[in-house]
Amino acid sequence: MEEVMAIERSYENGVSTFDDGAHSHCIAKTEDKGGVESKRFYLARTTALEMLRDRGYQVSDAELSLSLSEFRSGFGEKPDLERLRISVPLRSNPMKKILVLFMGSEPVTVKTVRVIHSQVSSTVGLHGLILVLQSKMNHFAKKELATFPCTVETFPIGDLLVNITKHTGQPKIEILTKEEKEKLLSEHALEDKQLPLLKEKDSFVRYHGLKKGQVVKITYSKEPVGHFVTYRCIV
CATH class of the missing domain: 3.40.1340.10 (RNA polymerase, Rpb5, N-terminal domain)
Incomplete structure (x- = not known):
């Protein structure tokens, strides 16, 4: 399937957030003595x-x-x-x-x-x-x-x-190496700042300990968004 770079519609001052409501899910009540x-x-x-x-x-x-x-x-x-x-x-x-x-x-x-x-x-x-x-x-x-x-x-x-990466609605996420990031920017004639941005304080970013300047590849393959790929740069 052809890979498409998509720009998300939800931004906060030009910076996209990526919590997808994971924190709104409470721990299920179970019998615990x-x-x-x-x-x-x-x-x-x-x-x-x-x-x-x-x-x-x-x-x-x-x-x-x-x-x-x-x-x-x-x-x-x-x-x-x-x-x-x-x-x-x-x-x-x-x-x-x-x-x-x-x-x-x-x-x-x-x-x-x-x-x-x-x-x-x-x-x-x-x-x-x-x-x-x-x-x-x-x-x-x-x-x-x-x-x-x-x-x-x-x-x-x-x-x-709660481990946010186990949320059922979580898309597939891959952390690009330095070489993969450089190849991506070169192929699309882009600079870091032209990619959708992801805040350093985002829960996913904090979970993985990502630093400013790193890039992640996010693949959505479920309804209602369908299949598409986007990249985000940590700021």
């Missing part, structure tokens, strides 16, 4: 593991297939946040690692961030850190993240209760 807190941590940790796997990190099948009852048996109804931490290497370069820390319910302050900095700054091979937040992080604490020797991302725990 356990505590809410343990289920919340189970869902968030599972999504974090899936996210790391999709980013190319080495996550074991045993971790990904852990059931809620197994999680509760291992971590308890009120999990110790330290035990929830995740540390995994990049498949393509095991010397590079990413660390996921689950924060407490108290507000995250500059002091909190500095304590974390002192704990992880000597970690060999650490090139990424994800903080899962249960409460707000103030402006000064966010600025303090820039002092870390690695990339730091923050996710409110509520954003990880």
Whole structure:
């Protein structure tokens, strides 16, 4: 089938958004005799593991297939946040690692961030850190993240209760390599800014840890839009 570059009709100040309503879907109610807190941590940790796997990190099948009852048996109804931490290497370069820390319910302050900095700054091979937040992080604490020797991302725990990439209406999405991006722009005589744009704060972009300037290929093949392909550049 012929591939067509399409320009979406929905824009916000010239920038297209791509959430497709995924966040409007609530977690289905199921019979659960356990505590809410343990289920919340189970869902968030599972999504974090899936996210790391999709980013190319080495996550074991045993971790990904852990059931809620197994999680509760291992971590308890009120999990110790330290035990929830995740540390995994990049498949393509095991010397590079990413660390996921689950924060407490108290507000995250500059002091909190500095304590974390002192704990992880000597970690060999650490090139990424994800903080899962249960409460707000103030402006000064966010600025303090820039002092870390690695990339730091923050996710409110509520954003990880559902894996947005598993949404039934999700189109096929491929992240272009640098070479594929250059070929695309050359073939169509385009510049980055002429492609439909996708905000860096978009939930899909954050899930995959994409950076400004990267391009994704999106293939729609379901009703009501039919089959078409579009490309978007991260801004």
